[in-house]
Amino acid sequence: xxxxxxxxxxxxxxxxxxxxxxxxxxxxxxxxxxxxxxxxxxxxxxxxxxxxxxxxxxxxxxxxxxxxxxxxxxxxxxxxxxxxxxxxxxxxxxxxxxxxxxxxxxxxxxxxxxxxxxxxxxxxxxxxxxxxxxxxxxxxxxxxxxxxxxxxxxxxxxxxxxxxxx
Amino acid sequence: xxxxxxxxxxxxxxxxxxxxxxxxxxxxxxxxxxxxxxxxxxxxxxxxxxxxxxxxxxxxxxxxxxxxxxxxxxxxxxxxxxxxxxxxxxxxxxxxxxxxxxxxxxxxxxxxxxxxxxxxxxxxxxxxxxxxxxxxxxxxxxxxxxxxxxxxxxxxxxxxxxxxxxxxxxxxxxxxxxxxxxxxxxxxxxxxxxxxxxx
Numbered sequence: 001x002x003x004x005x006x007x008x009x010x011x012x013x014x015x016x017x018x019x020x021x022x023x024x025x026x027x028x029x030x031x032x033x034x035x036x037x038x039x040x041x042x043x044x045x046x047x048x049x050x051x052x053x054x055x056x057x058x059x060x061x062x063x064x065x066x067x068x069x070x071x072x073x074x075x076x077x078x079x080x081x082x083x084x085x086x087x088x089x090x091x092x093x094x095x096x097x098x099x100x101x102x103x104x105x106x107x108x109x110x111x112x113x114x115x116x117x118x119x120x121x122x123x124x125x126x127x128x129x130x131x132x133x134x135x136x137x138x139x140x141x142x143x144x145x146x147x148x149x150x151x152x153x154x155x156x157x158x159x160x161x162x163x164x165x166x
Numbered sequence: 167x168x169x170x171x172x173x174x175x176x177x178x179x180x181x182x183x184x185x186x187x188x189x190x191x192x193x194x195x196x197x198x199x200x201x202x203x204x205x206x207x208x209x210x211x212x213x214x215x216x217x218x219x220x221x222x223x224x225x226x227x228x229x230x231x232x233x234x235x236x237x238x239x240x241x242x243x244x245x246x247x248x249x250x251x252x253x254x255x256x257x258x259x260x261x262x263x264x265x266x267x268x269x270x271x272x273x274x275x276x277x278x279x280x281x282x283x284x285x286x287x288x289x290x291x292x293x294x295x296x297x298x299x300x301x302x303x304x305x306x307x308x309x310x311x312x313x314x315x316x317x318x319x320x321x322x323x324x325x326x327x328x329x330x331x332x333x334x335x336x337x338x339x340x341x342x343x344x345x346x347x348x349x350x351x352x353x354x355x356x357x358x359x360x361x362x363x364x365x
Contacts, residue, residue, distance in 0.1 A: 134279070135244050142278050151278025155243045156286060159250075163289035163329035166254050 003047045003085060011039055028089040030068055036089050037099040040074070044104050049076035049085060052101070055111035057119045061145040070096045070121050091121055100126040118143035186319040189233070189259065190312040191221040196232035196256060198249065201239025203266040203298040215301040222308050229255040234311060236304075237290075240268035242279045246287055253288045259323040261314070263307050264290045267297045286334045 004017060004024065014032045018025045028036055043049045053075035060066035068090035076085050091098050100123035101108045112123040113132040120141035123129060131138065138154065140147055195217075199207050210217050217223050226232050229252045241249055253262070264284055267273035270293045272282035284290060291314060292307045318325045 147278070149277060155279055155281055158243070158246045158287050160286060160332055160334070161250055161253065161288050162331060163333065164327050165330070166289070 003043070003049075003083070006047055007039065007042065010042055011035055014039065023084065023086060025086045025088060028087065030090045030092055033089050033091065033098055036087075037101065037103075040076075040087065040101050040104055043076060043085065043087070048078045048080055049083070051077040051079050052105040052107055052111075053077050053084075055101075055108060055115055057115045057121060057143075059119060059143065059145045068092050070119060072098055072115060072121060074101070095122065096120065097122040097124055099124050102126055117141070120144065181321045182319065185321040186315050189319060190315040192224070193222045193234040193261070193308065193311060193315075194224045194226055194232045195222055196229050196235045196252065197225050197227070197238065198235055198252065199238040200241060200245065201266075201268060203238035203269070206298045206301055207236060207238045207265065207304065210301040210304045215305065217305060217308065220305060220308050220312070229253075230257060232256050233260045234308075235260065235262045236265055237262065237269045237284050238265040238298075240273060240275050241281045241284050243281060244279070246281055246284075249284065250288055258326065259315075259319065261291045261311050262289060263292045263294060263304075263311065265294045265304060265307070266299055267295060270295070273297060283334070289329060289333050 004026075007015065007026070014028065014035045016027045016029075018027065026039075028039070054073075055075075056073050058071040058073065060069055060071060070091045071088045072091065074087040074089070076087065077083070089098055096119075098121060100112055102112065102123075102125065109126070109128070110132055112126050113129060115121050116123060116126075116129055117131045117133050118141060130136070134142065140152065140154075142151065197204065197207055209215060211223060211225060222234065229235075233256065235253055235256060237249065253260075264270045268275060268280070269284050270290075272280050274297075276282065281287070285293075292310045294303050294307045296303055
């Protein structure tokens with residue numbers, strides 16, 4: 001039984017699938033994200049996808065025909081067979097949130113912190129969800145599409161040291 | 167003695183002159199290298215370009231042992247407090263070279279996190295253009311610092327007390343006195359810029 005059959009058997013109607021250049025993709029809508037953790041657990045323990053390559057995010061603000069705003073992409077690899085699968089779960093404003101997969105892959109720790117830092121998607125159950133790249137006092141989420149490229153002036157919000165006082 | 171009769175037995179000069187003469191030939195750089203300009207900085211210190219010919223080979227990674235900060239590379243907003251702290255830890259007298267387009271103006275990185283020129287936050291004495299600058303340009307900058315030391319330096323570093331206002335991009339020209347500005351006559355294309363006569 002292949003991966004998608006296993007998933008369909010255990011989680012009927014929880015996801016849709018698509019394929020692009022041989023990549024298998026699983027989409028989980030916003031109302032089904034409660035099952036995300038169980039699906040990932042199934043993928044890890046029963047389908048052999050034991051390696052979490054990456055977690056990243058897409059902001060679909062102003063994207064044509066997009067229904068949801070944030071799509072968080074989980075790239076999984078089966079290290080025994082080399083298979084890959086991409087799971088995309090959606091979240092919406094206000095307060096976009098998804099269940100954390102830290103319990104399954106401890107390597108998700110910093111990846112989820114990075115997604116939170118750049119997009120503001122919260123991961124429920126993450127042990128230490130802080131900013132990882134930007135300073136702690138930074139207030140915005142810089143990779144959101146409604147954040148301007150040059151920021152809101154945070155980069156120049158520092159004291160100037162003159163020559164005589166240094 | 168062969169020198170007998172050629173040189174006087176004593177010399178009258180200013181203490182400032184002696185201090186500047188000594189200081190300018192042993193500028194110890196603090197390599198604040200954050201990007202690819204740092205590679206050129208290393209090349210400048212390596213054997214082919216050999217910044218030791220100008221007395222600046224003693225790079226120290228402790229700011230307390232340095233008197234010339236070379237900011238090589240882009241500086242992001244998270245790095246600004248670090249840079250200011252390192253600058254303030256350096257003992258007087260001290261000078262600063264802003265090396266490369268990114269340190270001087272932000273370069274191509276006009277984004278939310280990249281500072282558009284370090285001179286907004288710390289005083290800069292010499293800017294080096296280029297992306298990255300060639301080692302010759304950095305050597306030229308060191309020579310410019312030496313010239314600035316020769317012209318404006320004082321024994322107790324009192325020339326810095328006058329520089330008590332912002333020297334950033336908009337007001338750099340009007341805040342500096344004419345004698346503080348670096349002017350180097352000569353032919354730029356053949357690198358034969360004249361040295362000013364000492365005193």
